[in-house]
Amino acid sequence: MVQSISVGLLGLGTVGSGVVKIIENHQDRLMHQVGCPVKIKKIVVKDVNKDRDVKIDASVLTTNVDDVINDPDIDVIIEVMGGVDETRSHILDALRNKKNIVTANKDLMALYGSELLTVAAQNGCDIFYEASVAGGIPILRSLVDGLASDRITKMMGIVNGTTNFILTKMNKFGSPYDEVLAEAQQLGYAEADPTxxxxxxxxxxxxxxxxTLGFSMNIDLEDVSVKGITDITEEDLQYSKQLGYTMKLVGLANRSGDRVEVSVQPTLLPESHPLSSVNDEYNAVYVYGEAVGETMFYGPGAGSLPTATAVVSDLVGVMKNMRLGINGNSFITPQYDKQLKAASEILSKYFLRIHVKDQVGAFAKITGLFTARDVSFEKILQLPLKESDLAEIVLVTHHASLQDYEQILQQLRDLDVIYEVKSSYRIEGESV
Structure with a gap:
C-alpha cells in the first residue's frame, strides 16, 4: 500500500496557487479520502523570486522542468502552466516516466487528448482533465461516470465565462461591445488579447x-463549426428580447442516430430556457440522455479556487487508483467511428434581420425564396427606417435545414430589393 503521495506542479499561476492552497488547507479531507498524506515536492515556475499570494518554501520552487519529470519520488504531476506544443512534450515525457497526470489544459486536450490518453494507458498511468471544461463544474466526471449507462443525444451549454459576461452586460444594460470587453479585461475575465x-x-x-466523451467518438477541433460574438449589435439584442429570446454564445453537440454535429455560435434561446438565466461569468451545460432525460450542470466556469477544486478532485481520483493499483485502466477507446452530419441533416429555427428597399412587391420576392424551399415563418416584424427609403424586416423561421437556409441567405444577398443582410442567428431550445 502507498504510504504517502508526492506531487509536482508545472506552473504556479492563478490555478496553480489555488491548487497549493487546497492541498495545504484540506490535508485532513485528503487523508480521509485516500488514507495517506499528500505532499507537494516540486513546483516549476519561470521566476523563483517572484512575489506570490501563496506561501511556499523557496526550496520547493525550480525553473527546471526536469526536476519534476525525472524525480523518481514524484507520483503525480499537475499541469497548470498552459501552452500546447511544449507542454505536450513535457507531458509525454512524464507519462513515459510513469507519472500520472492531472491537467486543466483544454487547448492541449482538444488537440492532443487522444494521443496523450493512449500513451498514458500504454504506460499504466492516469491522465485526468476535469478542470479543462467549465472550471469547477464536474461535467466530464458526470459524463464518464454518472451518466455512463445512458446514451447522450445532446449537450448544449455556456462554456465560456468571458463571452457570457459580455453578453449579460450588453443584454441587461445595453452597453456597447467594446465598452463591456474593456470592463471584462479590467476585471480579469478577458485576456489582453481576447481573440x-x-x-x-x-x-x-x-x-x-x-x-468526444459524451458521444464516445473522436471529435477533433476542426470538426466544430465556430462563430464568435464580435458582430452582435445592440439592435440584434433588442429585437431578440422583443421576440422573447435571450442571446448566448452556445456550444452545441447533437447526435441523431450515429451522426453528430458540433458547433459554437451566438444563439437565441427562449427566455424560459434554463440557460437563458445563466449570467455573468457563470457556465452551465444542459445534457439530454435517452434514459435520464434532461439534466443541467451549473456553476463558476473559471477562477482560482473553483478550477483548482476540479484539479484536486482529479488528484484524489488518481490517488485512489494508486492505492488500488489500477492506474491506467480508466481510458476506454471511443466506441463509435466519427460520422458528421451533412448540412441537409442539421435542422433549426433561424432569426434573420434584413434591410429592404421600401417598395411594392419587395416582401413578396423575399417570401418567394423561402417558399421555394418549403421554409415558413413563425414571426415577422417590419419597421420603416428613419430618414431612409429602406425598411427593416426581422424574421423567425420554422425549422429548416442548414443547407436550405444557407442557400436562401445567398439568394437574398443577390436579390435586387435587398439592401443588406444585417444579421442571422440560430435559435435553439425548442422542440423540432
Whole structure:
C-alpha cells in the first residue's frame, strides 16, 4: 500500500496557487479520502523570486522542468502552466516516466487528448482533465461516470465565462461591445488579447472534449463549426428580447442516430430556457440522455479556487487508483467511428434581420425564396427606417435545414430589393 503521495506542479499561476492552497488547507479531507498524506515536492515556475499570494518554501520552487519529470519520488504531476506544443512534450515525457497526470489544459486536450490518453494507458498511468471544461463544474466526471449507462443525444451549454459576461452586460444594460470587453479585461475575465474567447475558439475546444466523451467518438477541433460574438449589435439584442429570446454564445453537440454535429455560435434561446438565466461569468451545460432525460450542470466556469477544486478532485481520483493499483485502466477507446452530419441533416429555427428597399412587391420576392424551399415563418416584424427609403424586416423561421437556409441567405444577398443582410442567428431550445 502507498504510504504517502508526492506531487509536482508545472506552473504556479492563478490555478496553480489555488491548487497549493487546497492541498495545504484540506490535508485532513485528503487523508480521509485516500488514507495517506499528500505532499507537494516540486513546483516549476519561470521566476523563483517572484512575489506570490501563496506561501511556499523557496526550496520547493525550480525553473527546471526536469526536476519534476525525472524525480523518481514524484507520483503525480499537475499541469497548470498552459501552452500546447511544449507542454505536450513535457507531458509525454512524464507519462513515459510513469507519472500520472492531472491537467486543466483544454487547448492541449482538444488537440492532443487522444494521443496523450493512449500513451498514458500504454504506460499504466492516469491522465485526468476535469478542470479543462467549465472550471469547477464536474461535467466530464458526470459524463464518464454518472451518466455512463445512458446514451447522450445532446449537450448544449455556456462554456465560456468571458463571452457570457459580455453578453449579460450588453443584454441587461445595453452597453456597447467594446465598452463591456474593456470592463471584462479590467476585471480579469478577458485576456489582453481576447481573440480565443470572443471568436469562440475557447468554447470550441471545450465542446470537442465534451462531444468526444459524451458521444464516445473522436471529435477533433476542426470538426466544430465556430462563430464568435464580435458582430452582435445592440439592435440584434433588442429585437431578440422583443421576440422573447435571450442571446448566448452556445456550444452545441447533437447526435441523431450515429451522426453528430458540433458547433459554437451566438444563439437565441427562449427566455424560459434554463440557460437563458445563466449570467455573468457563470457556465452551465444542459445534457439530454435517452434514459435520464434532461439534466443541467451549473456553476463558476473559471477562477482560482473553483478550477483548482476540479484539479484536486482529479488528484484524489488518481490517488485512489494508486492505492488500488489500477492506474491506467480508466481510458476506454471511443466506441463509435466519427460520422458528421451533412448540412441537409442539421435542422433549426433561424432569426434573420434584413434591410429592404421600401417598395411594392419587395416582401413578396423575399417570401418567394423561402417558399421555394418549403421554409415558413413563425414571426415577422417590419419597421420603416428613419430618414431612409429602406425598411427593416426581422424574421423567425420554422425549422429548416442548414443547407436550405444557407442557400436562401445567398439568394437574398443577390436579390435586387435587398439592401443588406444585417444579421442571422440560430435559435435553439425548442422542440423540432
Amino acid at each position: 480565443a474567447d470572443v471568436e469562440g475558439l475557447d468554447a470550441a475546444r471545450k465542446m470537442a472534449i465534451l462531444a
